[in-house]
Amino acid sequence: MKLVFAGTPEVAIPALDALLASGRHEVAAVVTRPDAPAGRGRRMVASPVAERAEEAGIEVLKPLKPGEPEFLERLREIGPDCCPVVAYGALLPRAALDIPVHGWVNLHFSLLPAWRGAAPVQHALMAGDEITGASTFLIEEGLDSGPVYGTVTEAIRPTDTSGDLLTRLALAGAGLLAATMDGIEDGTLKPVPQPSEGVSFAPKITVEDARIDWTAPALRVDRVVRACTPAPGAWTTFRGERLKLIQVAPVPDRTDLAPGVIAAGKRSVHVGTGSYAVELLWVQAQGKKPMAAADWARGVRIFGNETLGG
Numbered sequence: 058m059k060l061v062f063a064g065t066p067e068v069a070i071p072a073l074d075a076l077l078a079s080g081r082h083e084v085a086a087v088v089t090r091p092d093a094p095a096g097r098g099r100r101m102v103a104s105p106v107a108e109r110a111e112e113a114g115i116e117v118l119k120p121l122k123p124g125e126p127e128f129l130e131r132l133r134e135i136g137p138d139c140c141p142v143v144a145y146g147a148l149l150p151r152a153a154l155d156i157p158v159h160g161w162v163n164l165h166f167s168l169l170p171a172w173r174g175a176a177p178v179q180h181a182l183m184a185g186d187e188i189t190g191a192s193t194f195l196i197e198e199g200l201d202s203g204p205v206y207g208t209v210t211e212a213i214r215p216t217d218t219s220g221d222l223l224t225r226l227a228l229a230g231a232g233l234l235a236a237t238m239d240g241i242e243d244g245t246l247k248p249v250p251q252p253s254e255g256v257s258f259a260p261k262i263t264v265e266d267a268r269i270d271w272t273a274p275a276l277r278v279d280r281v282v283r284a285c286t287p288a289p290g291a292w293t294t295f296r297g298e299r300l301k302l303i304q305v306a307p308v309p310d311r312t313d314l315a316p317g318v319i320a321a322g323k324r325s326v327h328v329g330t331g332s333y334a335v336e337l338l339w340v341q342a343q344g345k346k347p348m349a350a351a352d353w354a355r356g357v358r359i360f361g362n363e364t365l366g367g
Contacts, residue, residue, distance in 0.1 A: 058138035058242050061157070063088040067105040068223055069143035070163055076141065077113060079235050081242065085356075086116040087137050088123070089147050119180060124150040132156050139241060142196065159241050161196040164234045166226045167186035167259070168192060168208055169252045173201035174259035178219045178226065181259075182284035185276070187213055189222070191230035193237040195248045200258075204248030206237045218286040220356040222346055262289060269293045271317035271366045274332040275307040293365045295342075295357070300365065303339035303347055317364040328365055 060082050062073050073115040076084050087110035095102040103111070110117050120128035129152055139159040154161055165179035172179075181189045190210040197203040209229045211220060240246025267285040268277055269292065280301050285291040291302045305328075314320055314329025321327075327334040337350035342357075 058082050058159070058238060059136065060084050060238065061086045061088060061132065061135060061137040061140045062106075062110075063140055063145040063161070064088045064106045064144075065104045066144050068227045071227045072111050072141065072143045072234045073106060073109060075231035075235040079238070082238055083139060084113075084115055084117055086131075088118045088120070088128075088140075088145065091119045091121055097276075112155060117165045121146055123262065124154045129156070131154060138351050139238065141238060143230070143234070151198060154196060154198070161238060162193055162234070162241070162255070163196050163201070163203075164205065164230045165192050165194060165201055166190075166223065166230065169201060170196060170253075170256040172259040174258055175261040175317045178223050178255075179261045179262045179284040181213065182217065182219055182222065183280050185280055189213055189226070191226050191231075191233055192360075193233055194251075202251060202252045203238050206240065206246050206248050207233055209233050210338065216283070220285045220287045230239045264289050266294075267269065267291050269302060269327065269366060271364075275309075275330040275335050276332070278330050278335050279305055279307050294367055295363075295365055298343045300343070301341035301347075303341060305335045305337055314340040317318055317366045319359055319363050321351075321359045324351055326350040326354045326359075 060076060062076060062084050064073060076082060087106060089104045089106045092101040092103050094100065107117050118131060132153065133156055137157040140157045140161040140165040142161050149161060165177065167181065169192040172180050188210055190208050192208045193206040195203040211226055211229060239247060262285060266290060267289050269281060282291040282305050286303060292299050293302060294300065308327060311327055311334040314327060314334050316329050316331055318329045319326065326337040328337060339347055340350045340353050342349045342353060
C-alpha cells in the first residue's frame with residue numbers, strides 16, 4: 058500500500074522505521090506537528106519524526122491544523138491507501154479521515170477500551186495495572202473509540218517508569234502496526250468494534266497532577282513518581298522551593314513517620330506517607346542536576362521534623 062505516516066515524538070520513530078523496513082509498503086510522506094521552540098535558546102526545532110523522515114528522504118508535511126485546505130489538497134494528490142498514526146498530537150477532521158481508502162489507523166498504547174486519551178501509559182501506572190499493551194484501531198471522530206484491528210500485551214514491572222514502559226510498548230507496537238498494514242492490504246484483518254464495558258479515560262497529566270500528596274499511601278506515592286518519570290516529573294516542595302522526585306521506594310517496615318516528615322540518615326532518606334514510609338533514592342533540587350537523595354540531604358542539612366510538601 059501507499060502510506061502517509063503521521064507522528065511527532067520520539068516514541069513514534071520505531072513504528073516509522075518498521076514500516077520503512079517492511080518492504081511491502083511505500084511510505085510516500087510523513088505528517089507531523091510544526092517546528093516548535095526548544096532548549097534554553099528557544100530556537101525552532103523539527104519534531105523527532107520530521108528529522109527521521111528527512112534522513113530517509115521522505116516528504117514532510119507540517120500543517121498547523123490537519124484541516125487546512127493546502128494540506129488536504131496535497132494529501133489527495135499523494136492518494137494514500139492508508140495513513141498509520143502514532144502520537145501525532147492533533148485531532149483529524151472528517152475531511153482528512155475520508156481521503157485514504159482504508160482510513161487512518163492509530164497505534165495506541167493501551168488495551169482498548171481501557172485508557173482512551175493522551176496519557177494511557179501514565180494512567181495505567183498510576184492505577185496500579187499489572188498488564189497493559191498496545192492496540193491498532195481505525196480512527197473515528199470519537200476519542201479512541203474506533204474498531205480494533207489487533208493488540209499486543211505487556212506486563213508492567215514493579216519498578217517501571219512511564220519512560221521504561223513506553224519504550225517497550227513503542228517497539229512491540231511497531232511490529233503490531235506493520236502487521237496491521239499487512240493484514241489490511243491482503244484483506245485478512247477486519248476491525249472489531251470495542252466493547253461498551255471497561256471504558257476508562259486517560260487525560261493529559263498536568264503539572265499539578267504530578268504533585269505528591271504525602272497523605273496518600275506509600276504505594277500511591279511510588280506509582281505517581283513512576284508514572285510522571287520522565288515527564289512531567291513528580292515533585293514536592295522543600296523550604297518553599299520545588300524538589301523533583303525521580304525515584305522512590307516503599308519501606309513497609311517503617312511506620313513511625315507522619316506524612317511528609319523527613320528522616321535523613323547517613324545513607325538513606327525516608328519520608329512519611331499516609332501508610333508507611335518511602336525512601337527517596339534520586340531527587341533534583343531547583344536549578345541543580347539529579348543526585349542521590351542522601352547527597353542532597355547532606356547538602357541541605359535537614360533538621361528534625363522538617364517536612365516535604367509544606
